[in-house]
Amino acid sequence: MDAKIKVYESECVDCRSCMKGCPMLYSFTISPKKLLTKFTTELPSSEMAYACANCGLCAHSCPRDIDFGAIFTASKKSYAEDKKVLKKYGYGGVIFHQKSSFSKLFSTTKKFTTGEYTHTAFMPGCALSSYSPSLVHTVFSYLQSKCSGMGIIQQCCGTPTRMMGDMAQFQMYHSQLERDLAYMGATTVVTACENCFMSLKTYSPHIKIISLYSLLAQIGLPEEAKERHIHSPKMALHDPCPTRYEKEIHEGVRTLLAQIGLPYQEFKQNREQTLCCGSGGMLELTHAALAKEQMRTRAKQTECESIVSYCQSCAESMSRGGKNGVHLLDLIFNPHFLMKQEEQSVLKKWYNRFSSRQKISALKDNT
Template sequence: MIISDKTIEIVEKEQKCIGCNACMKGCPMLDRFCDSPKTLLKKLLDEKSFDYKLPYSCMQCGYCTKVCPVDVDLKHLFMELRKDTVNQTDGKLPKDLNTSNVAMHQKLSFTGLFSKKIQHLESDTVFFPGCALQAYSPDLVEKVYSYIRKTTKGAGYYNVCCAKPTKMMGKDSEFQKIYLGIDEEFKRKKVKRVITGCQNCYMTILSNSPDIEVISLWEYIDKSGVPAEAKNKYKMKKEEGLNTNKSEYSFVLHDPCPTRDVDSIHMAVRNIIADLGIEIDEMKYSKGRTLCCGAGGMVAITQNDIAKAHMRRRATEKDADYILTYCQECVESMRRGGSKSLHILDLIFLDDFLEVNQGNQSTLDKWKNRFIAKTARL
């Protein structure tokens, strides 16, 4: 693929790389293409061309920029190379990237079978659960929405995909067209605040709806208080000697990468966990320097071998019974990597987390759950 003039300017800017290789310690893919990003950047500049598999191997997690002493932004560069690939193939990406699966996901997501306009709105606040959480458990989504309705009178419910998968493919103009419909719905219903149940949705809405106050579900729960029945429930069980097997399990916390720079979310999640009466250990790479779970950037589809290898790496970077996290894609990745994992909502709203199925759902089951979530009378 030929590097566009616009992207060449970015390549030239990033020649400031000093070759310290700090980024390679946590990056899932750079070592597949180079011995140093400095070498890679020089090659891109000299040849003014690239292997299309390069940008579609980047998980878009931002770890590289976070640890770079001179602020080289490979995440941005690789996204621009994705756009170059889209432009040079007229949107028909190479078949071995398997992006037809993403296209089908997006096509189905915006049909009447799996999406619905804002419902039950009697205020200026909407709950936006995201498609991953709905695919995981419609029942859990219903419990969360019920909690939100109790703490914010008249909160609405918006069942739609945020369209980030389209954006991740490098199809920016297509994404903008789709997202325009989402933003127009916010404006039609005079929505001022959106509570997101997904880290990707949080960042997507924050970046594309500047007039909307976006708050993560975790910040919302931290501020509103965990449900009364969940307050210290694991601590109480341990102290009272009841079901002690549930409280004696150990947990480590994995922070999802989309919100690595949102300290308020990191703090809120840890406050919630403490309110539940659970003690956690931190992973070596956490908060702002967390690692991707392996599913970022749609790499599990475009370069599955790289994704699987990183899922195994991340899932084994723990010394605990369960990896606890607050992104459903991360939960699934940790399980694929060989570890037991739970969503923080499992601990808040379920009676017994030991009954959570640790197997990964089939694609069909996920679509069934999304249909149930769409048709449910929340």
């Protein structure tokens, strides 16, 4: 990385394109080139490293492909070797979350023995399971009706640990996830979470990863969902930053919105140019004020009162930012959805995850 930073320093023209829309760079500098010069002799401060949302916007915006996110990610890995530093940025909360997520109380698998898709597993992700066990169950039931034999896994992808830079612990969690998938005989995973999609795509290249939204665009929606929202108020569509370059997902989501008839408008910065919602990189834990500021900033970039996303964390961030954040899956699969998510406590979310696990465990094999 040191050699790479020197290349970055020589390439940087100090145009500040990387700073436009970044949640944190303006808090630490007015000259990216001077910052890079500093980094050639010393690590970014831990405060700066853990203020990075890892959203990838800087690298996308830079005309010279300079990636500050990669620098901060490498720095986090170095700082993660010192548990005192990690503790300073709330790592205790991450440890609790991850240990609980991988425990038998909140994780489970269910494989099926007959059908054309016994090699495929649906992975809803932590946030969606925490939000609505019934929605997870409804989505999975529909998937099974179209893809017989598909299994389901309630498990974390380990992204919170990875975002803190603790790669040794992340590898342990990721290995557990791979063992669970191997037990299921799953060579293909359908993800509802954008972090899960990218984590598996990056660290398990031998497994085929499909976005739920791409799959739904292919197999079609329930008849009762089509044109259900043609009379709904217009919403703004927020694209999550982890799947910034996944054009197939972008197109799939817009196909689904067209099928349900939802009037929507695009953010000025959308698709590969999208902005972080404020929850990326564990920012709510490491720099809560910065996260809140970014949530408000993104939410204010549309005149629409409601913002739809296909990431539950993004939907919650838009609500915290002052707008009404909703999840695309509610619009498709929940005919009783009142166009507003119920605010939930942390305890309620863990209870939901337990309930989701119980629903999955109660499923019967289709033999």
